[in-house]
Amino acid sequence: MLPSTITVLGMKFEIQYSDLTNEKLNGDSNIDDKIIRINSTLSEQAQKDTLFHECIHMAIGVAGLDNLITGKVEEALVRCIEHAFCDWVTIP
Numbered sequence: 001m002l003p004s005t006i007t008v009l010g011m012k013f014e015i016q017y018s019d020l021t022n023e024k025l026n027g028d029s030n031i032d033d034k035i036i037r038i039n040s041t042l043s044e045q046a047q048k049d050t051l052f053h054e055c056i057h058m059a060i061g062v063a064g065l066d067n068l069i070t071g072k073v074e075e076a077l078v079r080c081i082e083h084a085f086c087d088w089v090t091i092p
């Protein structure tokens with residue numbers, strides 16, 4: 001069972017699971033709306049990996065670091081952190 005909310009750096013996010021295939025997305029996140037969306041057609045493990053990925057984006061956003069780097073650099077950093085630590089992280 002995947003969580004319906006998650007807290008990142010003290011900020012609570014709602015997690016919505018829906019078919020994002022038409023948008024060609026595994027997931028995305030909006031810090032202003034405090035919503036993380038996950039493509040529900042992915043395997044459970046892929047949904048967890050995507051949730052971890054989006055949580056890293058939100059940590060960067062909550063910390064305000066997204067204002068210091070380009071979107072391209074942020075994506076590269078997120079992927080680096082995701083793949084460096086995904087085997088150690090347990091999504092609740």
Ligand SMILES: [Zn+2]
Pocket residue numbers: 053057075078
């Ligand atoms: Zn990303």
